[in-house]
Amino acid sequence: MAATGIQSSDIRKRRNPIADFFIRLIKEKPLGLIGLIIVITLLLAGIFSEWLAPYGYNQIILSDRLDGPSVKHLLGCDNLGRDLLSRIIFGARISMIVAIAGSAISTAISFMVGAISGFIGGKYDMTVQRFVDAWMCFPPLVLYLIVMSILGPGLMQVIIVLGVSMGLGGGARVTRSAVIRIKEDVYFEAARAIGVPTWTIMMRHVLPNILPIMIIGFSTGLGGFILAEASLSFLGFGIPPPVPSWGGMLSGTGRQYMLQAPWMALWPGVALAVVVYGVNMLGDAVRDLFDPRLRGGLGRFGGLAGHQEKLEKLVQKKKAEAEKQRASLRS
Amino acid sequence: MIIPTLFLITILVFLLVRFVPGDVIDMMLAQMSEQSGMGAELTADYLRAAMGLDQPLLKQYGIWMGFLPNPLEGDQFLGVVQGYLGESLWKNKPVLTELIERLPISIELGLIAMITGWALAMPIGIYSALRQDTTWDYLGRSFAIVMLSVPGFWLATMVIVYPSIWWSWTPSLEYIPFLKNPGGNLLQFLLPGFLMGTNMSGGLMRMVRTMVLEVMRQDYIRTAWSKGLNERTVIIRHALKNALMPVVTIAGMMLPSLIAGSVIMEQIFCLPGVGRLTFEALTQRDYPIISGINLVMATTVLFCNLLTDITYAWMDPRVQYR
Numbered sequence: 001m002a003a004t005g006i007q008s009s010d011i012r013k014r015r016n017p018i019a020d021f022f023i024r025l026i027k028e029k030p031l032g033l034i035g036l037i038i039v040i041t042l043l044l045a046g047i048f049s050e051w052l053a054p055y056g057y058n059q060i061i062l063s064d065r066l067d068g069p070s071v072k073h074l075l076g077c078d079n080l081g082r083d084l085l086s087r088i089i090f091g092a093r094i095s096m097i098v099a100i101a102g103s104a105i106s107t108a109i110s111f112m113v114g115a116i117s118g119f120i121g122g123k124y125d126m127t128v129q130r131f132v133d134a135w136m137c138f139p140p141l142v143l144y145l146i147v148m149s150i151l152g153p154g155l156m157q158v159i160i161v162l163g164v165s166m167g168l169g170g171g172a173r174v175t176r177s178a179v180i181r182i183k184e185d186v187y188f189e190a191a192r193a194i195g196v197p198t199w200t201i202m203m204r205h206v207l208p209n210i211l212p213i214m215i216i217g218f219s220t221g222l223g224g225f226i227l228a229e230a231s232l233s234f235l236g237f238g239i240p241p242p243v244p245s246w247g248g249m250l251s252g253t254g255r256q257y258m259l260q261a262p263w264m265a266l267w268p269g270v271a272l273a274v275v276v277y278g279v280n281m282l283g284d285a286v287r288d289l290f291d292p293r294l295r296g297g298l299g300r301f302g303g304l305a306g307h308q309e310k311l312e313k314l315v316q317k318k319k320a321e322a323e324k325q326r327a328s329l330r331s
Numbered sequence: 332m333i334i335p336t337l338f339l340i341t342i343l344v345f346l347l348v349r350f351v352p353g354d355v356i357d358m359m360l361a362q363m364s365e366q367s368g369m370g371a372e373l374t375a376d377y378l379r380a381a382m383g384l385d386q387p388l389l390k391q392y393g394i395w396m397g398f399l400p401n402p403l404e405g406d407q408f409l410g411v412v413q414g415y416l417g418e419s420l421w422k423n424k425p426v427l428t429e430l431i432e433r434l435p436i437s438i439e440l441g442l443i444a445m446i447t448g449w450a451l452a453m454p455i456g457i458y459s460a461l462r463q464d465t466t467w468d469y470l471g472r473s474f475a476i477v478m479l480s481v482p483g484f485w486l487a488t489m490v491i492v493y494p495s496i497w498w499s500w501t502p503s504l505e506y507i508p509f510l511k512n513p514g515g516n517l518l519q520f521l522l523p524g525f526l527m528g529t530n531m532s533g534g535l536m537r538m539v540r541t542m543v544l545e546v547m548r549q550d551y552i553r554t555a556w557s558k559g560l561n562e563r564t565v566i567i568r569h570a571l572k573n574a575l576m577p578v579v580t581i582a583g584m585m586l587p588s589l590i591a592g593s594v595i596m597e598q599i600f601c602l603p604g605v606g607r608l609t610f611e612a613l614t615q616r617d618y619p620i621i622s623g624i625n626l627v628m629a630t631t632v633l634f635c636n637l638l639t640d641i642t643y644a645w646m647d648p649r650v651q652y653r
Contacts, residue, residue, distance in 0.1 A: 130332075130335050130336050130339055131339055133336045133339070134336050134339035134340045134342075134343055134629070135343065137336070137340055137587075137629040137630075137632040137633045137636075138343070138587075138625065138628070138629050138632075139586075139587040139588075139590035139591050139628055139632070140587060140588075140591060141590075141591035141594055141595075142590060142591065142594065142609060142624070142625065142628065143347075145594070145609070145610075145613055146347055146348075146613065146621055146625065147347070149613045149614075149616065150347075223479075223480070227482055230482055230484075231482065231484065231591075231595060234482075234484050234595070235594075235595070235598065235610065236614075237613070247482075247484075250484065250485060250488055258488065258491075258492045259492060259495060259496065262492050262493065262496055265485075265488050265489065265492045266489070266492075268485075269481075269482065269485030269488065269489065272482055272485060273477075273480050273481045273482070273485065274480075276479075276480040276481075276482070277476065277477070277479075277480035280476065280479060280480060281476070
C-alpha cells in the first residue's frame with residue numbers, strides 16, 4: 001500500500017459523479033445494466049419511431065388482414081391490416097412520454113406538496129397530511145378512471161391525472177419525512193441562525209439534500225406509470241384508438257380477433273412486460289446506488305463475506321509463513 | 332385522526348363528481364335519451380336537478396351528507412349520515428342496494444386472490460431469504476420480478492387465448508351464482524382469483540424476503556444460534572415471529588391494489604362484482620353510483636388501515652398507544 005494511503009486513481013474515480021454512477025452500475029448491478037439497455041432501447045424506439053417502424057402506425061393494408069408473422073410483417077398484422085411491429089414501435093413512444101412526463105409531474109408535485117408541508121410544519125402540515133391521508137384511501141385505478149371519465153380520453157389527460165395523483169399519494173409522504181429529518185440537522189439550524197432567507201435555505205440546503213430521494217422516486221415510479229397507462233387504455237379510458245398504446249392494443253376490437261390472431265394479444269404484452277421489467281431493474285439499481293441510507297448498510301454486510309474469504313486466505317498465508325520460519329529456525 | 336380524514340374523504344368524493352363539466356351533461360343527455368326512451372322531459376335542467384346540481388355547492392354537500400333536507404326525497408333528511416347514498420340515474424334503484432348485491436362477488440374474488448398471493452409469497456419469500464444467494468433464491472427473486480413486471484390484464488388475456496387455441500378450452504365467461512351451482516361458481520372464481528393473487532405475490536414476496544433477511548441479521552438471532560438451538564427453532568420461534576409482524580401491515584395496504592385488480596379481472600372474466608359495477612357506471616356516467624362506490628371503498632380502506640394499526644399494536648408489545 002502506498003504511504004499516503006490515497007492513490008491518484010481513487011481521486012480520479014470520484015471526479016465525475018455521472019461517470020462514477022455508470023461505472024458502479026456496470027460493476028455492481030448487472031441487472032441494472034440490463035435494465036439500462038432495455039430503457040435505452042425504449043427511448044430509441046420512442047424517439048425514432050418514424051425511421052425504425054417499417055410501416056405507419058395507422059397504415060392499413062387490407063390484403064394483409066390478420067396475417068401471421070412473416071418476412072413482410074415480422075410480428076404479423078392486426079384485424080385492420082396494420083403492421084403489429086410498427087404499432088408496437090409507435091406504442092413505445094406513448095409509454096415513454098407517459099412515463100417520463102408523468103413521473104416528472106409527480107416528482108414536482110411531491111416536492112411542492114411534501115417538502116413545503118414538511119418545511120412549514122405546524123397546523124399547515126397537519127391539514128395537508130390529513131388531505132394526503134384521505135387521498136391515499138382511494139384505490140388508485142378507480143380514482144384514475146373517474147377523473148379520466150370526467151376529463152375525457154387523451155394523452156395529456158392521462159399524464160396529468162397519473163402525475164398529480166401519484167405525486168399527491170406516496171411521493172409527497174416520502175419527501176415530507178426527508179425534509180423533516182433535514183430540519184433537525186445542524187447545518188439547517190446554522191443557516192437559520194445566521195438569517196439566511198427561507199427561499200435560499202430551501203434551494204441551497206433542502207433541495208440538494210433531498211435530491212437523491214427525488215431521483216429515486218422518479219426512477220422507481222417510471223414502471224408504475226407505464227403499467228397504469230396500459231391499464232387505463234386497456235379499459236378504454238386512456239389513449240383513444242387510432243394511436244397505438246400497448247394497453248389499448250390488448251383491448252377493444254383487438255380482443256375479438258385474438259383467437260384467430262393470437263399474436264395480436266401476445267406481442268404488445270411482451271413489449272409491456274419487458275419494458276416494465278427493464279425500467280424496474282434500472283430503478284432498483286438507481287435506488288441502491290443513490291440511497292444514502294443503504295450506503296454501507298446492507299452493502300457492507302454483503303461485502304463482509306468477500307472480506308472474510310480474503311481474511312482467511314491472509315491468515316492461512318501468515319500461518320504458512322510462520323510455519324516456514326519455524327522450520328528454518330529448527331534447521 | 333380518523334374523524335377529520337373521514338370528513339375529508341366525503342369532501343373529496345363529493346367534489347370529484349361535482350366537477351363534471353357542462354359538456355358531460357350534454358353527453359349524458361344524448362346517451363340517456365337514446366337508451367332510456369324518456370322524451371321531452373329529459374332536459375339539461377332536469378338532469379341537473381336529478382343530480383342535485385342546481386343548488387349552491389355548499390348546500391349540495393349538506394344535502395348529500397344528510398345535514399340538510401333533501402328536496403329530491405320529499406325534504407327528508409336523507410344523506411350519507413343516514414346511510415343513504417342516492418339513487419342510480421339509470422335504474423331507479425338505491426345505490427346502496429345495488430352495491431350490496433354486487434359486493435359478495437368482489438369479496439369472494441378478493442379472498443381467493445389474497446389466499447393465493449400469501450400462499451405463494453410466504454414460503455417463497457422465507458425460503459429465498461434463508462438461503463440467500465443460492466440458486467433457489469435467484470429463482471424466487473426472478474419470479475417476483477417477473478410478477479411485478481407482467482400486467483395482470485395481459486396474463487388474463489393469455490390465459491383466455493392460448494388454452495383455447497391449444498386445447499380448445501375456454502374459461503366460462505358467464506356468471507354462475509353461488510346458490511345455483513356452488514362448485515361451478517367456485518371453479519369460475521378460481522382462475523381470476525388465482526391470476527390476481529399470482530400477480531400480487533411478486534411484491535409481497537419481495538417484502539417478506541426483506542423482512543426475514545433483516546431479522547436474520549439481528550443480535551438475538553446470533554444469540555439463538557450460539558445457544559446451540561437447532562435451525563427449526565431459530566427460524567420458527569425467533570426469526571419468523573419477529574419478521575412477519577410488519578408483514579401484517581402490508582396485508583392492510585393491499586386492499587387498494589386488490590380493488591384495482593378486481594376492476595380489471597371482473598371486466599375480463601365478466602363477473603358482476605363491484606369492479607364491474609364501477610366500470611358500467613363510468614361508461615354510463617352514472618355519477619351517484621360512482622360517488623357511492625368511491626365513498627364505500629375509501630371508508631373501507633381507511634378502517635382497514637386503522638384495524639391494521641390496532642392489530643400491529645396488539646401483536647407487538649413494543650408499540651404503545653398514546
